[in-house]
Amino acid sequence: MPIPFLSRRTSLASILALSASAAHAADWSDNAIGYRYGTRFAEPYNSQDISKNILNFTHSSGYRYGTNFLNIDLLMSDRKDDNAQEAYLTYRHTLDLGKISGRDLAFGPARGVGLTLGLDWNTKNDNSYASKKRMWVIGPTLMMDVPGFLNVSLLALFESNQPKGISSRYSYDTHPMLNLAWGIPLGSSGWGFEGYLNYIAAKGRNEFGGATAPEFNIDTQLMYDLGSRLGMGKNSLRLGLEYQYWRNKFGNPSTVPGSLAKTPMVRVEYHF
Template identity: 70%
Template sequence: MKFRSGAARALAAIALTAGLPFAHAVEWSDASIGYRYGTQFQEPYNGRDISKNILNFTYSNGYQYGTNFFNVDLLNSDGTDSNAQEAYVVYRHTLDLGKVTGKDFKFGPVRGLGLTAGFDWNTKNDPGYASRKQMLVVGPTLMMDVPGFLNASLLLLRESNRPVGVTERYTYDTHPMLNLAWGIPIGRGFSFEGFMNYIASKGTNEYGGPTAPETNIDAALWYDVGTPMGWGKNAFRVGVGYQYWRNKFGNPSSVAGSLAKTPMLRADIHF
């Protein structure tokens, strides 16, 4: 409960500081609509390859004291996953401590320090589990000195869910996550982007069973088609991606479908 109240205070303080975007002018912003498709997705307790069409909207910006990131994924599964539909929302705000204090926190390969807070929210209408996840996150971030960006965060997670068969919302043990997020240009119109989450065990699940540490790596190689076509830089991009997800949602390896190795085709439009 201490983390819940502490995270709420941190989120409130960051929201007030950010002023979204009324108190401080936005210095840069990027919005995109993207699509990705793969045929080898997995879901725990299913164990069969699932095809998914995923539409996403992403918005990020930078202002005087930090950055905001917001993403919505709309996922549609084929009949192998009961034609389920899912929405997954992520919001993160990173407060740049150097910009707030006026001090230089650069050392070695690190260009700055930040405090990140935010939330995850999802809902899915499959008959077997029907996730209704809610999660608060908060923790420090190292901003690395690289072309583009590479952020490393150590976040505390306060997660709850109320799936099928659970009458009251169940809260897992507070647990840490190591997160890497990157977007690095590599020349000739190509860029390498993605994230990695290593999530510690979150204790007993809502049905009384064990959970396991979770690894989720989602990476993509993008090519900027817009520039050579005269449409503007990154106006239209295509790419290939790969997701490795071990112990998905904290389910141990003994659970069928807890390991996903999913190649994907991707495209997005920026405006």
């Protein structure tokens, strides 16, 4: 029998709470504040190039049984997007099943197997759509044996929204996402290649009755360790370039203006 959405949401919330409490004794942690800027952002149903200033806070940490990742973006658009302000939160917790079971689960190119769960949350105050996204995610992860890290996850997405004009929260069909996330140092050059790739299946009808389309979103970053060069400590200050390609943004088909984003950005981070 299918599990009602409320029950799934409650179960995932309980798991996340237990995961967060278990992570207080971190073996390692990294915090960063960052800024990025681009002039070619796109928003569905808007045919104009949009400029955005983005401030972010990122936390990542590892403990005996897994890792945590938290990112909070504060996005500020120009007048072409109603001078809108948006907050977007992403949290992922990956449990290392080998560490939990005490068994070596490495095979082939994978050094381990995990279970990833988490959530996305946003709010935006533009004059048209005004997104209020809520999304729970859960699924298996392969942790690949590379310098730095490369995680490959297949996640089930439980997404809902309540934009302007919708009287109650609307839940999309449960749909899968293939996610790659990586951070790979380029030898001893001081440069690092980082980013993520999401392939997200169509999620049924949207809240207005229209069809949705599969999304492809890749965000790549080439970052330089400027902190070492300035005597501030390794990777304490990082500067680089970022590029995002997002097709069928938010599940909007290609016939919708603004559903394709090709966005170069400059990015700077301070780690502590």
